[in-house]
Amino acid sequence: MxxxxxxxxxxxxxxxxxxxxxxxxxxxxxxxxxxxxxxxxxxxxxxxxxxxxxxxxxxxxxxxxxxxxxxxxxxxxxxxxxxxxxxxxxxxxxxxxxxxxxxxxxxxxxxxxxxxxxxxxxxxxxxxxxxxxxxxxxxxxxxxxxxxxxxxxxxxxxxxxxxxxxxxxxxxxxxxxxxIFPTGYHGAVTAGVRTGSTVYIAGAGPVGLAAAAGAQLLGAAVVIVGDLNEDRLAQARSFGCETVDVSKGDPKDQIEQILGVPEVDCGVDAVGFEARGHGHGAGQEAPATVLNSLMDITAAGGALGIPGLYVTGDPGGIDEAAKVGSLSLSLGTGWAKSLSFTTGQCxxxxxxxxxxxxxxxxxxxxxxxxxxxxxxxxxxxxxxxxxxxxxxxxxxxxxxxxxxxxxx
The missing domain is CATH 3.90.180.10 (Medium-chain alcohol dehydrogenases, catalytic domain)
Known part of the structure; x- marks a missing residue:
């Protein structure tokens, strides 16, 4: 042959x-x-x-x-x-x-x-x-x-x-x-999802949807998926997820409408380095948006699973720092809230x-x-x-x- x-x-x-x-x-x-x-x-x-x-x-x-x-x-x-x-x-x-x-x-x-x-x-x-x-x-x-x-x-x-x-x-x-199934599941596991958890998953692409299915398999009480794309959000709703349209503003406000509180137990970044802004900045590339948002909405002592891809070389980065994988993270927020992070290949x-x-x-x-x-x-x-x-x-x-x- x-x-x-x-x-x-x-x-x-x-x-x-x-x-x-x-x-x-x-x-x-x-x-x-x-x-x-x-x-x-x-x-x-x-x-x-x-x-x-x-x-x-x-x-x-x-x-x-x-x-x-x-x-x-x-x-x-x-x-x-x-x-x-x-x-x-x-x-x-x-x-x-x-x-x-x-x-x-x-x-x-x-x-x-x-x-x-x-x-x-x-x-x-x-x-x-x-x-x-x-x-x-x-x-x-x-x-x-x-x-x-x-x-x-x-x-x-x-x-x-x-x-x-x-x-x-x-x-x-x-x-x-x-x-994608192990990768999404890994995101949920490393975010600490367990029976009764409330989970926010940034990104309704295939990995985000796999993370949502994985979170359900792990016993999450509520799985919320955020994205800019209504078709992808509809796909998340088709198997029992709540959704947040981040083009309408800060995910925190919409999460509060769903849960009664503006935070979740666990957060998953299924977007990565080509992230877009929220609210008025929706559609404009802002690579640190998802990570900073997750730190903001994840409860103190919680964890972030980060299966979304980040790179050390991005010729199309929005600035010189982004081109080498350097992002403006609010690490102080993560430190103050004692958040844990897991990155890298599943x-x-x-x-x-x-x-x-x-x-x-x-x-x-x-x-x-x-x-x-x-x-x-x-x-x-x-x-x-x-x-x-x-x-x-x-x-x-x-x-x-x-x-x-x-x-x-």
Whole structure:
């Protein structure tokens, strides 16, 4: 087998489907590949036929030109697939297994991996701890918005579904295990959500909606989701969330109307560095807005989960500080209120098996919550445009027609 097609970033606002090499058990040179990784042997890897691969808001940051991503970088870090070939060192994963791929690439051998900190593996990215498929400055591992993809350290990284037929029946839910469901859930967990909590989630994109579903799964009494986009707020309401339209002013006032008090127990930032202002500043970029607002509305002694992406290099930042990831935070507010903060990549492997069991046993309908929509690989450029315009959907690329998307 030698053919493969994939979605590539070309320039700001432009992606295209390209013919690329079929994976091999060696990391080759290419756009974004760290020179120290070129020629890296991968006998521990598996090659997957990609069944589903999702468009993520983190991909959209690159496509908007808000990172240093190089042209022709193959996109995609949310991968679910069927194993079609394994390297000679793979012992437990077998051809034919249907699996979920954590977006974090991790070795399973370093100190951080052994401590379940798989988002900051020490061995897969020569530049710094942490790596991901198809992402800028993450080591150059080829992205998974493709027909076929390579997964290193397969025995460690891959989550095998217990029954392949059952997995295919629930593929639109299970595809969310690679990133957004664990990421949203991690935001809720690190914010301290538990039975009876009141929670405010900033952002009604897919990660925010996944955080809302995760908060409900954890037993939150009230989940409030804030956004500027009415379609996305309507999607949050469709599965029992309260909503706040931040274009109408300070979230605190609307939260008080819902709860009777102007604060919540727990706060989640599912927006990240391209945040917009509230009230009169709505629509204008103000990257510290969400974090400062969450510190204001979270009760003293509470916590903030911050799964929203922040970067150290943003060519489109609104000022010189923002271009290097420096924001004007009211840290004094956080200190005075004894707030806790958790940032960084979600360690997907910490949560994915438990969330898989919740899906397989009908405890959560995550595809419905995020409005999952299957599309063909060739439809990806249009889907990126629609997602960028604020479509209240989670686009799921189906390269081989397993969901019926190729019949559209």
């Amino acid at each position: 030698s053919g493969n097609r994939a979605v590539a970033y070309i320039e700001p606002g432009v992606v295209e489907v390209q013919d690329i090499d079929y994976p091999t058990f060696e990391l080759k040179d290419g756009p974004g590949v760290n020179p120290a990784n070129v020629g890296r042997k991968l006998p521990h890897a598996a090659i997957l036929k990609v069944l589903t691969t999702n468009i993520c808001g983190s991909d959209q940051h690159m496509v908007r030109g808000r990172t240093t991503a190089p042209p022709n970088l193959i996109l995609g870090h949310e991968i679910t697939g069927e194993v079609v070939e394994t390297g000679p060192d793979v012992e437990f994963i077998k051809v034919g297994d249907v699996v979920s791929v954590p977006f974090n690439i991790s070795c399973g051998r370093c100190r951080n991996c052994k401590e379940r900190k798989t988002g900051i593996c020490l061995n897969v990215n020569p530049d710094r701890p942490g790596s991901a498929y198809g992402y800028v400055d993450m080591g150059g591992w080829v992205g998974g918005q493709a027909e076929y993809a390579l997964v290193p350290y397969a025995d460690w990284n891959l989550l095998k579904f217990p029954d392949a037929d059952q997995a295919m029946e629930k593929i639109m839910d299970l595809t969310m295990l690679s990133d 360690p997907v492997m910490k949560y994915n098996r438990d969330l898989m069991m919740a899906i397989l046993n009908d405890k959560v309908q995550i595809a419905k919550a995020v409005n999952a929509t299957a599309i063909r690989l060739d439809d990806a450029p249009q889907a990126y445009r629609e997602f960028d315009s604020g479509a209240a959907r989670k686009y799921v690329i189906d390269p081989h027609g397993v969901t019926g998307a190729n019949a559209n």
